[in-house]
Amino acid sequence: MIPSKPFKQVCKKCGYSKIIVPESDVFPFATDWTPKCPKCKGGLERKKLNFMDQIFIPVISLKNSFKK
Numbered sequence: 001m002i003p004s005k006p007f008k009q010v011c012k013k014c015g016y017s018k019i020i021v022p023e024s025d026v027f028p029f030a031t032d033w034t035p036k037c038p039k040c041k042g043g044l045e046r047k048k049l050n051f052m053d054q055i056f057i058p059v060i061s062l063k064n065s066f067k068k
């Protein structure tokens with residue numbers, strides 16, 4: 001089984017981007033994953049995180065754990 005890794009959704013049209021952190025390896029699809037851009041309804045591209053993005057992963061994970 002491939003462990004799920006955080007990734008980034010980027011809109012090619014308006015530049016909207018969101019970092020998605022899958023909640024666990026059991027549920028590899030993050031609950032806040034979205035197939036379309038919430039701003040312009042354009043298609044989103046899945047990208048690897050760069051160094052700056054990776055800094056925010058602990059913050060996002062923390063937010064997710066507060067929701068429970």
Ligand SMILES: [Zn+2]
Binds near residue numbers: 013040042
């Ligand atoms: Zn967009």
